[in-house]
Amino acid sequence: MATLYGAIEAGGTKFVCAVGRGPDALLETATFPTTEPEKTFGQCLAFFRDVASEHGKLASLGIASFGPIDCRVGSEAYGYITTTPKEGWAQTDFVGTFAKALDLPVGFDTDVNAAALAEWRWGCARDLDTCLYVTVGTGIGGGFVHRGTTLKGLLHPEMGHVRIHRLPEDGYSGNCPYHGHQCLEGLAAGPALAKRWGTQADALPPDHIAWTWQADYLAQAAVNWIVTLSPEVIVLGGGVMQQQHLFPQIRDRVRALLNGYLQVPAILDASPDFIRQPGLGTQSGILGALALAMDAA
Amino acid sequence: MATLYGAIEAGGTKFVCAVGRGPDALLETATFPTTEPEKTFGQCLAFFRDVASEHGKLASLGIASFGPIDCRVGSEAYGYITTTPKEGWAQTDFVGTFAKALDLPVGFDTDVNAAALAEWRWGCARDLDTCLYVTVGTGIGGGFVHRGTTLKGLLHPEMGHVRIHRLPEDGYSGNCPYHGHQCLEGLAAGPALAKRWGTQADALPPDHIAWTWQADYLAQAAVNWIVTLSPEVIVLGGGVMQQQHLFPQIRDRVRALLNGYLQVPAILDASPDFIRQPGLGTQSGILGALALAMDAA
Numbered sequence: 299m300a301t302l303y304g305a306i307e308a309g310g311t312k313f314v315c316a317v318g319r320g321p322d323a324l325l326e327t328a329t330f331p332t333t334e335p336e337k338t339f340g341q342c343l344a345f346f347r348d349v350a351s352e353h354g355k356l357a358s359l360g361i362a363s364f365g366p367i368d369c370r371v372g373s374e375a376y377g378y379i380t381t382t383p384k385e386g387w388a389q390t391d392f393v394g395t396f397a398k399a400l401d402l403p404v405g406f407d408t409d410v411n412a413a414a415l416a417e418w419r420w421g422c423a424r425d426l427d428t429c430l431y432v433t434v435g436t437g438i439g440g441g442f443v444h445r446g447t448t449l450k451g452l453l454h455p456e457m458g459h460v461r462i463h464r465l466p467e468d469g470y471s472g473n474c475p476y477h478g479h480q481c482l483e484g485l486a487a488g489p490a491l492a493k494r495w496g497t498q499a500d501a502l503p504p505d506h507i508a509w510t511w512q513a514d515y516l517a518q519a520a521v522n523w524i525v526t527l528s529p530e531v532i533v534l535g536g537g538v539m540q541q542q543h544l545f546p547q548i549r550d551r552v553r554a555l556l557n558g559y560l561q562v563p564a565i566l567d568a569s570p571d572f573i574r575q576p577g578l579g580t581q582s583g584i585l586g587a588l589a590l591a592m593d594a595a
Numbered sequence: 596m597a598t599l600y601g602a603i604e605a606g607g608t609k610f611v612c613a614v615g616r617g618p619d620a621l622l623e624t625a626t627f628p629t630t631e632p633e634k635t636f637g638q639c640l641a642f643f644r645d646v647a648s649e650h651g652k653l654a655s656l657g658i659a660s661f662g663p664i665d666c667r668v669g670s671e672a673y674g675y676i677t678t679t680p681k682e683g684w685a686q687t688d689f690v691g692t693f694a695k696a697l698d699l700p701v702g703f704d705t706d707v708n709a710a711a712l713a714e715w716r717w718g719c720a721r722d723l724d725t726c727l728y729v730t731v732g733t734g735i736g737g738g739f740v741h742r743g744t745t746l747k748g749l750l751h752p753e754m755g756h757v758r759i760h761r762l763p764e765d766g767y768s769g770n771c772p773y774h775g776h777q778c779l780e781g782l783a784a785g786p787a788l789a790k791r792w793g794t795q796a797d798a799l800p801p802d803h804i805a806w807t808w809q810a811d812y813l814a815q816a817a818v819n820w821i822v823t824l825s826p827e828v829i830v831l832g833g834g835v836m837q838q839q840h841l842f843p844q845i846r847d848r849v850r851a852l853l854n855g856y857l858q859v860p861a862i863l864d865a866s867p868d869f870i871r872q873p874g875l876g877t878q879s880g881i882l883g884a885l886a887l888a889m890d891a892a
Contacts, residue, residue: 452826
């Protein structure tokens with residue numbers, strides 16, 4: 299029988315837990331609301347203990363977490379959610395709590411680094427050297443895999459805060475508490491769309507000017523990521539990217555903004571394989587956590 | 596006797612050749628103007644043959660080249676300088692020419708990726724997971740090392756073309772043939788400074804407003820690189836960065852633009868070790884080529 303792994307995809311709204319033997323063999327999953335650490339952690343721990351009593355001991359646990367987190371092995375605050383504005387969650391020892399309670403090795407990374415890892419290992423970036431994964435939802439975040447390893451350094455990528463230029467016709471003051479309308483998250487995350495237009499993003503029809511602007515903002519950010527990371531694929535996931543009509547608009551706009559500078563077919567042909575939806579659908583995050591568990595075992 | 600390696604730092608103005616046994620043991624160096632491939636290559640080949648006849652056979656050669664280049668192993672055009680506007684140099688088989696003429700294994704990467712590698716291996720980024728190296732001179736380019744490997748993907752990074760926002764008081768139309776004033780190179784490379792102010796950059800006094808703007812543009816770009824790559828160190832080299840008064844201005848501006856978002860001392864304290872001059876002085880490029888040779892041997 300193949301080894302059994304635990305996985306947590308920890309988001310600001312909900313925690314998804316799973317136990318499985320591989321990406322196509324998830325045995326059990328459960329979802330709990332993100333309330334306060336003690337309560338949500340307790341529900342997750344109870345789930346893993348229940349599953350272990352039924353299926354056998356887990357080899358390891360992978361945690362793909364909202365951030366900012368400290369995921370630099372050897373750092374004093376390794377394993378913590380650090381300065382999040384989410385009430386009750388700042389300076390929370392995530393890895394320590396689970397490692398001690400379940401007596402397991404634990405892998406730990408950002409939700410988006412984990413999603414990039416899952417897309418690289420099992421999804422649309424297999425056999426590539428690089429994979430960029432960006433989620434556009436309540437917030438915007440990006441993760442990156444280079445030769446099988448997620449990118450971590452000073453901290454971890456915080457790609458939602460890449461600087462872009464607000465369109466002259468857009469008078470919205472922006473929704474980022476740190477950067478106003480000067481970063482991508484401030485202009486293009488779900489809440490920015492909702493506040494600018496006075497309605498939830500998914501209530502805006504596909505031909506609404508909102509989407510033209512949204513494609514421009516995501517394309518500006520994509521150009522910055524392309525010239526900096528040179529990714530072979532840019533995977534865009536998250537709630538806002540359920541608007542499939544955005545994808546061709548973003549690809550066209552990226553081609554226009556680069557203006558012939560990068561002579562590669564992926565860009566010149568606005569290839570549908572280059573800027574694309576997740577290969578793993580909505581599973582990138584939880585399977586990323588599973589990948590972290592497998593690497594930690 | 597330690598192994599002997601050859602190294603070429605190939606720039607748009609000059610080629611620097613060296614032979615050595617390690618970073619502190621360069622035996623011979625020579626510099627040739629970048630004229631046309633046949634002539635410049637011929638001078639380099641003569642140099643390496645001369646040195647080999649005196650010191651013994653080289654184990655390998657490392658080439659750190661201006662670009663764009665194809666440095667993706669396995670690609671059809673691997674080893675070529677590709678679409679450069681530099682007359683006579685487009686579609687030039689760099690690696691093939693030297694591998695055949697000298698009968699050696701050849702390592703090949705961008706000049707800036709190689710410089711990042713040298714700073715990581717022997718310079719100011721030793722023991723770190725990440726190193727960003729950016730040169731600001733006739734052009735602007737950036738290279739990145741992640742866990743000892745240079746970043747290559749769709750192509751290679753082209754960080755000079757990161758999008759930044761021209762200051763409202765700056766009326767200069769920009770010098771990038773592709774992106775005008777919408778990218779860093781268009782606003783902040785040496786020729787942009789010279790054309791905007793009607794004089795060579797090094798003739799502008801340190802208190803000239805030119806440097807305030809320059810620091811702002813480099814800081815905008817640095818913020819985009821920080822949130823995307825999360826580098827532990829940003830090394831700024833090249834002719835324009837000889838203006839040492841720029842460094843504290845850039846650090847202060849990066850802190851101001853991030854506005855408290857990243858709670859790390861390197862940024863909050865505007866640490867002089869975070870955004871800094873090359874640890875290897877003007878040797879990062881040629882030692883990077885040496886590092887490529889050592890990895891290819």
